[in-house]
Amino acid sequence: MKKGWLTKRRKDNLVGILFALPWFIGFAVFTAYPIIASLFFSFTEYHVTLPPKWVGLENYIKIFKDYLFTKSFYNTLWYAAGLVPIGLVVGLVLALLLVQPLKERSFYRGMIYLPSLVPYYAFAAIVLWFFNPYFGIVNGLLSYLGINGPNWTSSEKWIKFTIVLAAQWGAGTTALIYMAAINDIPKELYEAAMIDGANRWQMFWKITFPLISPATLYYLIIATIGAFQIFDMPQIMTNGTGNPANSSLSYVMYLYRQAFRYTNMGLASAMAWILFLISLGLVILIFKTSARWVFYGTER
Amino acid sequence: MRYRSKRLHKTLYLQTMRALLIFVTILYMLPFLWMLSTSLKADQDLYLFPPKFIPIPPVFQNYKNATEYFPFFRYFGNSLIITFGTVVGTLLSCPLVAYSFSKLRWRGRDFFFYIMIGSIMLPFAVTMIPQFIIFKKLGWVNTFLPLIVPSFFGTPLYIFLLRQFFQTIPDELLDAARVDGASEIQIYSRIMLPLSKPVLLLIMLFQFLASWNNYLGPLIYLTDEKKYPLSLGLPQFLNRYGTHWNWMMAAGTISIIPTLIFFFFAQKYLIEGIKLSGIKG
Numbered sequence A: 001m002k003k004g005w006l007t008k009r010r011k012d013n014l015v016g017i018l019f020a021l022p023w024f025i026g027f028a029v030f031t032a033y034p035i036i037a038s039l040f041f042s043f044t045e046y047h048v049t050l051p052p053k054w055v056g057l058e059n060y061i062k063i064f065k066d067y068l069f070t071k072s073f074y075n076t077l078w079y080a081a082g083l084v085p086i087g088l089v090v091g092l093v094l095a096l097l098l099v100q101p102l103k104e105r106s107f108y109r110g111m112i113y114l115p116s117l118v119p120y121y122a123f124a125a126i127v128l129w130f131f132n133p134y135f136g137i138v139n140g141l142l143s144y145l146g147i148n149g150p151n152w153t154s155s156e157k158w159i160k161f162t163i164v165l166a167a168q169w170g171a172g173t174t175a176l177i178y179m180a181a182i183n184d185i186p187k188e189l190y191e192a193a194m195i196d197g198a199n200r201w202q203m204f205w206k207i208t209f210p211l212i213s214p215a216t217l218y219y220l221i222i223a224t225i226g227a228f229q230i231f232d233m234p235q236i237m238t239n240g241t242g243n244p245a246n247s248s249l250s251y252v253m254y255l256y257r258q259a260f261r262y263t264n265m266g267l268a269s270a271m272a273w274i275l276f277l278i279s280l281g282l283v284i285l286i287f288k289t290s291a292r293w294v295f296y297g298t299e300r
Numbered sequence B: 001m002r003y004r005s006k007r008l009h010k011t012l013y014l015q016t017m018r019a020l021l022i023f024v025t026i027l028y029m030l031p032f033l034w035m036l037s038t039s040l041k042a043d044q045d046l047y048l049f050p051p052k053f054i055p056i057p058p059v060f061q062n063y064k065n066a067t068e069y070f071p072f073f074r075y076f077g078n079s080l081i082i083t084f085g086t087v088v089g090t091l092l093s094c095p096l097v098a099y100s101f102s103k104l105r106w107r108g109r110d111f112f113f114y115i116m117i118g119s120i121m122l123p124f125a126v127t128m129i130p131q132f133i134i135f136k137k138l139g140w141v142n143t144f145l146p147l148i149v150p151s152f153f154g155t156p157l158y159i160f161l162l163r164q165f166f167q168t169i170p171d172e173l174l175d176a177a178r179v180d181g182a183s184e185i186q187i188y189s190r191i192m193l194p195l196s197k198p199v200l201l202l203i204m205l206f207q208f209l210a211s212w213n214n215y216l217g218p219l220i221y222l223t224d225e226k227k228y229p230l231s232l233g234l235p236q237f238l239n240r241y242g243t244h245w246n247w248m249m250a251a252g253t254i255s256i257i258p259t260l261i262f263f264f265f266a267q268k269y270l271i272e273g274i275k276l277s278g279i280k281g
Helices: A008-041 A058-065 A067-098 A105-117 A120-130 A137-144 A159-170 A172-183 A187-195 A200-211 A213-228 A232-237 A251-261 A265-293 B002-039 B061-069 B072-103 B109-120 B124-137 B145-153 B156-166 B171-179 B184-195 B197-213 B216-221 B230-241 B245-279
Strands: none
Touching: A008 A265, A008 B072, A008 B109, A008 B124, A008 B145, A008 B184, A058 A067, A058 A265, A067 A105, A067 A159, A067 A172, A067 A213, A067 A251, A067 B002, A105 A159, A105 A172, A105 B002, A105 B245, A120 A159, A120 A232, A120 B002, A120 B230, A120 B245, A159 A232, A172 A213, A187 A200, A200 A213, A213 A265, A232 A251, A251 A265, A251 B124, A251 B216, A265 B124, B002 B061, B002 B245, B061 B230, B061 B245, B072 B109, B072 B145, B072 B156, B072 B184, B072 B197, B072 B230, B072 B245, B109 B156, B124 B145, B124 B216, B145 B197, B145 B216, B156 B197, B171 B184, B184 B197, B197 B230, B197 B245, B216 B230, B230 B245
16 A cells, blocks of 8 residues: 555645635636736627637737727726725815714714715716706705706716715715725824924824835725726616716727627627726836835734 | 713713714605605695605505516516625635635745735726636626626635734644544535524625626626516616606605514624724734
8 A cells, every 4th residue: 555645745635635625716717817818808809609700910900090989988988087095185174074083973874984985886976966966965965055057968078077076975985095004003103293393194194104004005006997897887877878078088988889789799799808007007106106105014 | 060061061962963863864865754744745745846755645655556567576586696696706715725824835925915905906897808708708797707707706805804804713623633644625614604694694795785786797798687686677677767766766666665674673784794804903
């Protein structure tokens, strides 16, 4: 009997891989293969029913000449430029309010966090009516202040901003992350600063903001990747049209349309790969610059 | 004197904060109150300018009309089946993998762990098309399977969270069991899982929300209206009857009741849990 083959080492390796097997299979089938396959499809003409036909770079050339591609790309940059910084400020301000030592603060926390759980498929409809230019409550309230509210949901100029604004009802999640980071800051730092005569504004910029920078890094990565994939809100609000005049059409909306409305799987795969490279580039960029502004405490 | 003015200053500061918080809370509730108010309005009261907030008398007929065209319970049932399936899959697969990545030693473990972390950031759009083609070839399009089955193969984010928690459990505890001759599967099921109930609950809640709120997945895979979950049913109602804003808002109100119930039960765990997940690591 050859007992020598299954050494302790080999047995450990085997057990380890067996436990991780679900992920290995899932990763191979649902992640690794699709990444490679979509790269391959991106060089083909592929409509699902017939096998893919090699066309070289044609999809990439076609896509950069496509008006709607450019438009949806521009719109997505617009969304990201709005969503990421505004979401950061709103989340941080909410967190600063919610950590105040008020006895009923858990009530505020709950009520501000609750909207972030409401699914977009319900919230999109609410937003359409809430911001309705003629009969919505927003313009109704603005009219009491003597302001003629804009056409939030029906004008090319405002629709993207309305979507960015509406997304702030989901800022509770960011606020929670910042709250945890703020609570981790040692109280002695503020006491010392107070003795030195610092005011709250100075304390925020010199103590709070640097010490919560790891949370900011986390937020920036998650929010940037998320913003580039914006889909649900504009898709549901406009029934997939990207109205008015394609001004709300996002990148993934257009990708979805190419893939599942027109079954241009090749072209859509090219779009998917462009998105992949952009996301990868952005993550690397954020990480690279983070060495300069993220402050990891020296202790621990 | 100086002491008193300082205290006064502090009270004033806190009261300002309280006022701001009350304002923000109202702001965050406003769209939902407006929805509720609209859902009880008579048709002719919809198009008033400036709008009125309190519907007198409340028109409950809207809810009846909405449910006539909006088979809430069918959509709700479909959502429930899909969500339940993914929660089961998540609970079966993720802790198993996390155990391997935290408490077992094997070659290449850390390498694959970093690959897994990297894949958290991968946009769904990148893998969506080949995934669709796989499921199409399996003949699973227009069934719940493409929405449920992937969860049985682990979700990187949850595996990561579980691993972070598992690492806090001392190795000595497991080694003692190993010395007593327990197999890894016994250690996993009798020691690790019972010790991890809070974090298992947390990923259960996360997965519930992710699946319940998922829109793009069902949109790709489900074409038969009978199989629609709420995420497709409600937008369809919006497209067909969206101009009947009082019905629409009634349907919306009904649709978020499950979320409200979920919130009241899960609030504490979620608020604590997101703090954990957002920061550590």
